[in-house]
Amino acid sequence: MAKKKSNENNNANDKEAFAVVADEVGQNENGHTGSNHRTRRQRMDELDLQIIDLLFAGNSSRQCAAILGKPVSTxxxxxxxxIQRGILRPTFELGYSELGLKRGFLHIYLEDGSIQDVTSKLLLRDGIYSVGVHLGNSDIVGRFVYGTSRDVLGLIGWAKELDGVDRVMWSEEVYDMSASPNLSNIFNNRG
Known part of the structure; x- marks a missing residue:
């Protein structure tokens, strides 16, 4: 019975913390920000931000609880x-190098082509597992996996033939490193 009351108190504190953060980031009572109602900021409190940072650093939920001095259930x-609110996305990643495969980036510069058409075609190509639309240098960046240099040559040749593509470049991923985004600092320094 005492445990149930404790959980109720935690839930009440959570709701209060969420409400405070929502007011600080400028949401209206409907949860919308600014005049663009399609963009909705999710509400988080300091504990959420700390948990996210610890998860990005490679800690499990149990390790996060121990580091933060909170119950594992919390x-x-x-x-x-x-996860339910779409703030975190659980993912699984294949150990490509353990399978003898390499990963690369396909940088596509468009001439006048439709971004949507090109990205859709890229995602249908074997070996390409992720496509992003970018502002800045290249218009589209596709992540792909390959076994041999011939695979890369075939992919580049195919991509160059897509309607509206001006130029194609690629790079091989040698290794990948991750770090915590330190969300607490980012949100606290928005001022």
Missing amino acids: TQRRVRLL
Whole structure:
């Protein structure tokens, strides 16, 4: 019975913290920001931000709980809620190098082509597992996996033939490193 009351108190504190953060980031009572109602900021409190940073650093929910001095159930509930709200996305990644495969980036510069058409065609190509539309240098960046140099040559040749493509470049990923985005600092320094 005492445990149930404790959880109710935690839930009440969570709701209060979420409400405070929502006011700080400028949401109206409907949860919308500014005049663009398609963009909706999710509400998070300091504990959510700390959990996200710890997860990005490679910690499990149990390790996060121990580091933060919180019950495991609280941390697991927070992670579940962050996933349900679309703030966190659980992913699985294939160990490509363990399978003898390499990863690369395909940089596509468009002449006058439709970004949507090119990205859709890229995603249908074997070996390409992710496509992003970018502002700045290249218009589209596709991540792909390959076994041999011939695979890369075939992919580049095919991509150059797509309607509206001006130029194609590629790079091989040698290794990948991750770090925590330090969301607490980012949100606290928005001023």
